[in-house]
Amino acid sequence: MKTLEQPTAPSIKSRPIYQWPDRLPDAGDYLFVIEPCGRETLSELLREQAHERVRILLHHEGNEASSTGADLGPRRTEPAIWKRFEPKLLETLKESTVGCRLVVIGSEAFLWDVRGFAVAHGLVDEEILLYPMAGQGRRVFCAHCRTFTEGVHVSPVACTGCGCYLEVRDHFSRRLGAYMGVRVDAEEPGAVPQQEELN
Amino acid sequence: MRLYPRDTQAFRGHFTYQNSSEAIRRFPFPFPEDDYIYSVNIEPHVLPGPEGSVYEHMLDIDEHYLSETAERDMVLREDPDRCLAMPHMRQACWDLLEFVMTHYARDYPQHFSFERQGDDCVWVNHPLNIRQSFRMGEEGTLPTSPLELIGRQVQGDIALLDQRDGDLFMDAGVITSPADWSLAFDAGMSFKQWHGPVPLAHEMGIFDRALKYLCAIQVGGPVRRLNWTMTIHPRMDSSPETFAHWGKDRTTITPDNVGQDVYLRVELQTLVRMPRSHALFFGIRTYLISLEDLVTHRAWARRLHRVLKGLPEELADYKGLSRYRETVVDWLAHYDRQPEPQY
Amino acid sequence: MSGHIVVKVSAIDTISPVVKQFTLEPCDRALPRFSAGSHVVVSMPGQDRWYRNAYSLLGDPADTSCYRIAVRRQEASRGGSRFMHEDVAVGDHLSISPPSNFFLPRWNARHHILIAGGIGITPFLAYLHEFERQGASHELHYSFREDTTGGFSLELQQRLGSSLHCYQGARPDFHRILADRPLGTHVYICGPQGMIDAVTRAAKDMDWADTRVHYEAFAAPESGTPFVARLAASGIDVTVDDETSLLEALEAQGVEVPNLCRGGVCGQCKTAVAEGRVEHRDAFLDDEERKRHDCIMPCVSRSLTDTLVLDL
Numbered sequence: 001m002k003t004l005e006q007p008t009a010p011s012i013k014s015r016p017i018y019q020w021p022d023r024l025p026d027a028g029d030y031l032f033v034i035e036p037c038g039r040e041t042l043s044e045l046l047r048e049q050a051h052e053r054v055r056i057l058l059h060h061e062g063n064e065a066s067s068t069g070a071d072l073g074p075r076r077t078e079p080a081i082w083k084r085f086e087p088k089l090l091e092t093l094k095e096s097t098v099g100c101r102l103v104v105i106g107s108e109a110f111l112w113d114v115r116g117f118a119v120a121h122g123l124v125d126e127e128i129l130l131y132p133m134a135g136q137g138r139r140v141f142c143a144h145c146r147t148f149t150e151g152v153h154v155s156p157v158a159c160t161g162c163g164c165y166l167e168v169r170d171h172f173s174r175r176l177g178a179y180m181g182v183r184v185d186a187e188e189p190g191a192v193p194q195q196e197e198l199n
Numbered sequence: 200m201r202l203y204p205r206d207t208q209a210f211r212g213h214f215t216y217q218n219s220s221e222a223i224r225r226f227p228f229p230f231p232e233d234d235y236i237y238s239v240n241i242e243p244h245v246l247p248g249p250e251g252s253v254y255e256h257m258l259d260i261d262e263h264y265l266s267e268t269a270e271r272d273m274v275l276r277e278d279p280d281r282c283l284a285m286p287h288m289r290q291a292c293w294d295l296l297e298f299v300m301t302h303y304a305r306d307y308p309q310h311f312s313f314e315r316q317g318d319d320c321v322w323v324n325h326p327l328n329i330r331q332s333f334r335m336g337e338e339g340t341l342p343t344s345p346l347e348l349i350g351r352q353v354q355g356d357i358a359l360l361d362q363r364d365g366d367l368f369m370d371a372g373v374i375t376s377p378a379d380w381s382l383a384f385d386a387g388m389s390f391k392q393w394h395g396p397v398p399l400a401h402e403m404g405i406f407d408r409a410l411k412y413l414c415a416i417q418v419g420g421p422v423r424r425l426n427w428t429m430t431i432h433p434r435m436d437s438s439p440e441t442f443a444h445w446g447k448d449r450t451t452i453t454p455d456n457v458g459q460d461v462y463l464r465v466e467l468q469t470l471v472r473m474p475r476s477h478a479l480f481f482g483i484r485t486y487l488i489s490l491e492d493l494v495t496h497r498a499w500a501r502r503l504h505r506v507l508k509g510l511p512e513e514l515a516d517y518k519g520l521s522r523y524r525e526t527v528v529d530w531l532a533h534y535d536r537q538p539e540p541q542y
Numbered sequence: 543m544s545g546h547i548v549v550k551v552s553a554i555d556t557i558s559p560v561v562k563q564f565t566l567e568p569c570d571r572a573l574p575r576f577s578a579g580s581h582v583v584v585s586m587p588g589q590d591r592w593y594r595n596a597y598s599l600l601g602d603p604a605d606t607s608c609y610r611i612a613v614r615r616q617e618a619s620r621g622g623s624r625f626m627h628e629d630v631a632v633g634d635h636l637s638i639s640p641p642s643n644f645f646l647p648r649w650n651a652r653h654h655i656l657i658a659g660g661i662g663i664t665p666f667l668a669y670l671h672e673f674e675r676q677g678a679s680h681e682l683h684y685s686f687r688e689d690t691t692g693g694f695s696l697e698l699q700q701r702l703g704s705s706l707h708c709y710q711g712a713r714p715d716f717h718r719i720l721a722d723r724p725l726g727t728h729v730y731i732c733g734p735q736g737m738i739d740a741v742t743r744a745a746k747d748m749d750w751a752d753t754r755v756h757y758e759a760f761a762a763p764e765s766g767t768p769f770v771a772r773l774a775a776s777g778i779d780v781t782v783d784d785e786t787s788l789l790e791a792l793e794a795q796g797v798e799v800p801n802l803c804r805g806g807v808c809g810q811c812k813t814a815v816a817e818g819r820v821e822h823r824d825a826f827l828d829d830e831e832r833k834r835h836d837c838i839m840p841c842v843s844r845s846l847t848d849t850l851v852l853d854l
Contacts (some may be wrong), residue, residue, distance in 0.1 A: 096724075118725075122652050126751035143381055143384065173386075187447055207629070415683065417642045417643070418576065473579055
């Protein structure tokens, strides 16, 4: 599986450590919500065993665009795309009952968007499994203009909202599905260090 | 006690903030020893505390009340997201409003009054010239949310922590003077998540023990602790949101201005169980003192010198002191000469 | 103990032949507000020692003009419930602790299923006040014997209507109660251990996550084998008989140990152990801490060895 490589001991404790089993635990009812990059992982998981009830919801488009705002709702994948996807997800959750397990496969930001929406509609974390796919980059929250920059692979990165160079910290908000980005040259304006690959 | 000067002082721009000698005398100096080591430094908030001290009342108010509420108003106008509450915190927000009104009116009756008959309430805040009639628990009878209404009248930041599954969650708050953390980002986080960036303490088990202790707090058993950092100028709003405005101040410290421009920043944190919701009130009262004022107290000057000198690098970095720590330590060394031998 | 509140018994109502409800009014200071699911510890002077029992507050949390508790007379009473039934009269004063809560409703749940067995109904009476006020979706399953604890069923019928399900002398089918529930449902159980076990088993069978299942065991602490607690500082030996908790035995000797829940969950009474092995019965310590046998929650835990040396 091309799942994300993760540090065994993250430098900041808010960074999630994902526990994804190769084989899904036995449960009567599975709901899979995936992005296209998660297809292969999905079929590997389904090949392993049969489940009584399996529903699959595919989120078709990527999330390259950026958006602003920090309202209390869960931070959504690119709003226009999410708007089309949300009613389908809502309908599926409404016809689910307690005992259902949710499996989300895709970019890290997408996982937390779906998880946030599901928790708001009554699922609990113990019932949710997250499979982050490698190579999708991070979502970064600009602490200053509150824009989300998606698919970030390097730090510092230019904020798509205010253009400032942001140092990408490992501090992670599950509600926003995003890492904290703070202006890297705030102390010495113009002193922007060399970009480094994020792990 | 003197609650406020006539004119409000600024925590920005020309920084007209200053402490009276009384404010210096009662400053909560946070170091019990020459070495600063992490510990679960939480203790019962036994009331009333020593007269005139910051511990005398449940919620301390001092001469900066008007200045701080004016500053808070400015921050909230620029950035309304500094006040947030998740829907399940509704009861907790009402608990908070009642808690603050009750204690302010009881402890500072010359400035506040809170009369209640059943759910019909009248709140009067003389310093801010506010008179508010409302019905407890009915949102429609207040001009704003209960959290914002009371949040604007409290001196200090406030957060409300929901308790579930043996953990605490930052699910509501009004945070306008944070020491470099963002409510917009940290909202909804668990106790260990929002303490994520703190170095060393996780490995020492500090947060495991603190969390167990805090979850066990019951009605009538408030606790408190002191926390500290340093700030350039008396800037209350040292938030990540405004980092671009204040970050460069850290590069301006010289031996000539260190006494006036560097401030020790101490937070008196109080944790109180809210009675109806069982949420935990997390109050953060910030006290600022310039090094110049601080060294008028010799024992403080000596101790701060030793603490800063021995502070582990990770902690200095985390607190944002690294660029000017040496300048401060050199300046304070003057106050930490060997004592005269005594015979 | 500090923080104790003196209250006056202003009414005693007989709910059933074995259940009495006590209305407690403040004497010297206003009663603290409380959250649904809270209990108070009532201190009762016995012949040779103090009894301290925890009782849920069953009144409306919005009303703190008085507290209300219900006491079921336990056949194998260690003294507390018998005292409340036989020796307390209207006008008497009692000493109670401030309210504590280890059984809180989940404010973010979308539907609440309450399952009560007998006198276990009491915390839910307070829950119902909050749920009604907040318009929160809920239902109550109440199992009781008519002659003992059914006394609340008439009042509940009027308040709950069709969302009350009574089971007289019969055990509810928990699998049926938990079947096909919308996401966001949480279940709360208060009743005998057997009922708690049966509901948690049913929940597990039906893939319910543990964090959806909440319970409070109200049963009296189990008895155990007698042992001797030796106080390291003074060398005093305290005998702990099979019906007394270590905490009670220490208190009877005048040894004050800070405590809150008296039920092994809050951790306040944690006491260091110098020698001996501990029979841990609390829910506070983790497995690592248990294995070390260097501390004990004297409110519920006991000794595996004849003598336990405490750092007191």
